[in-house]
Amino acid sequence: MQIQDFDHRLAGYAYLLEKLEITGIPNWHKSAVATTGIHSVTRQDGFVDEVFRAQYWPGETIGAHLEFALKYDGVNLALLAKIFEKIAMQELVEFIESKPTGKYVRRIWFFYEFLTEKQLPIDDMTTSNYIDALETKDYYTVQKGERSPRHRVVNNLLGPRTFCPVVRKTERLLELDSASLQRRCEEIVTDYPPQLLRHALRSLYNIEARSSFEIENITSNTSRTEKFIASLQLAEKEDFCEKARLIELQNRIVDPRFSDSDYRLSQQYVGQSIAYQKEIIHYICPKPDDLPSLMEGLLASHARMKTGGIPPVIHAAVIAYGFVFLHPFEDGNGRVHRFLIHNILAMQNMVPRGLMFPVSAVMLKNPDAYDRSLEAFSRPLLQVIDYSMDAMGRMTVESESACWYSYMDMTAQAEALSEFILKTIEEELVQELNFLANYDTAKQAIQHIIDMPDRLIDLFIHVCLQNNGHLSEKKRTAHFDFLTDDELTAMQQAVRNSYKQV
Structure with missing residues (x-):
């Protein structure tokens, strides 16, 4: 107006x-x-x-x-x-x-x-x-x-002078408070047997790792994915909000050629090339000279909130989004940002033991909402930063800009993360638990028909689900030519019954 x-x-x-x-x-x-x-x-x-x-x-x-x-x-x-x-x-x-x-x-x-x-x-x-x-x-x-x-x-501020964001208590944040989200999760998981939850954990780690790479359009190799999963498994046991741990984490999840031994020394930005020497700038990162102080403030803010009674989701939003906005590394900032969500939620006992929230999967399925959570800070920031670009696409920030990163209003990011966690609990988590429950039912039914290795049972269920509950002739010839017609018919029906497919 x-x-x-x-x-x-x-x-x-x-x-x-x-x-x-x-x-x-x-x-x-x-x-x-x-x-x-x-x-x-x-x-x-x-x-x-x-x-x-x-x-x-x-x-x-x-x-x-x-x-x-x-x-x-x-x-x-x-x-x-x-x-x-x-x-x-x-x-x-x-x-x-x-x-x-x-x-x-x-x-x-x-x-x-x-x-x-x-x-x-x-x-x-x-x-x-x-x-x-x-x-x-x-x-x-x-x-x-x-x-x-x-x-x-x-x-009673959330951080020191060098990094001190604010988060307002909006109606939506009060409605989606951490305690109510935690209760909702506990209500859901009580409907599933403990052995299923243990089975689900590995699957949830895989979903989270794949989704976090895919958000950045990165095709990860098996080794890097496994290293990321290994780090996720440590997230509920160790606090990664220390400089050395963050560098170690970055080294584990990026191509070794782009691993860092300290915070970046060059000016970074996020942009899109539209023609030769023409860029659309989406985000301008802090100047490298400002990074040591900003990152020290971020980590001090984490320590302050950790013992200050801040709700876990608010704490996670401030630190995880604060990290990605500070962009301290040459590569891997987005994956570390999403990892920190898990680390803080787990350390603050937001997530039931033996479980994890595949938040990245929800972000991947809701890219517009995720982009809006980032743009709520990045877009207005562009209006207050003076910069120049040389012929090689190198940026120089010409104005003093540290205060814009030190004193962010992170209400929009806290609201977005609360919404992502709600969707994770009520949609992603439920879907995966139901899928695994159906899988266990199908597996038991198949084992009553024929005793075959788990590897082949997994493959049979997988290819049947890809083909609306039926095994194609090509897949039968390639992998299951030992089945009789009666066994095949019964096994297909077991999969359809378990996953309610007809």
Whole structure:
């Protein structure tokens, strides 16, 4: 919705960006105040345009619009960092000292010093109750955050200054909370015998490994697939969110010629060639010089959330999507990103022991939804990064850009992962368990007809299912010429009965 200047005045972040001439990633909530008229709200694609009545107008000062922004637009650390770069320190000091006990003013003070690492010439607070940096009713926050006596603010943010995303508590995220997803999974698996679940695990690992490679249109060889499966099997036992472990994992799943011994040293981007020396840029990765700090922050954020009571799905979304957006390696970032989902869900006891969620299979079957989860950050990012390309297709990022990666709003990614996990539990997992249950039924029926090796039973069921419950003459001649007509007829019927095919 376009806010018209003649009857609306921008407020909050929108006012500050325009006044200070800042180009920023749009905040999810945009405010204006009507000169006449009534309150109105427009929602579209996760964005909210809200027009307040005239009496809400905060005035013309930067401090008043910062307070308005925190109160109505929410906490956007990236925009705050850019705004704090532009405002005069003395103006901010005077505003804070004008109402030092106000909770939004204290948060402005805290966020300024947290983001800039500069201390304002203001005396420490000695009275007032402690307040949270983020409202727990509106945001996912760590429990028992550190107290800042200077501001009398509890730092309950998800990460350190170098990597500190936010995730808002939307209606959909509250509906799809980790506990309800876990209960749904437990309800489903109780319908299947333990031996079937043990049988399913190897199959689920295979599905996940194949799907993760296929998402990137990579044909993996058996060795690399097995190495990836071996890593997945370790995911529920070991925390991979350490630099050395991530490098080790990358080395296991990429072509040895593209294995890394450290974070990348070149500028990376994701693009599509449309003609000679012409690229459509889809995503710009952080500058290599910014990577060490960003990755250190990501891993510190993981450690903070691991012990901070963050729901497993939120934790996994922040770290896994944060990793792929930081893109620390030359190759394999997408596969490591999807691996980290499993690692964190398992380490946080989201997945029942002896089971795993083939989330990549759901992402593969829902490519538009997966792309949207990535583009929710990558598309607006393109509007704030200045870059140039040389004749060899090498990119140079010319602007300071670290803050856009340090302070992402990852609500869209958390919602997407919650949806993927729901589909994984209710569709992919159920389909695979039902398939294996039907397989066991068919196998037992075939064994009553003829005693033959498991390898041949597997092959017979497989080729029958490929041909609507019948064995073709070609396949019979090639593999099952020892069967009598009566045995063949009975075995085909056993497969059809087990898989409800006619």
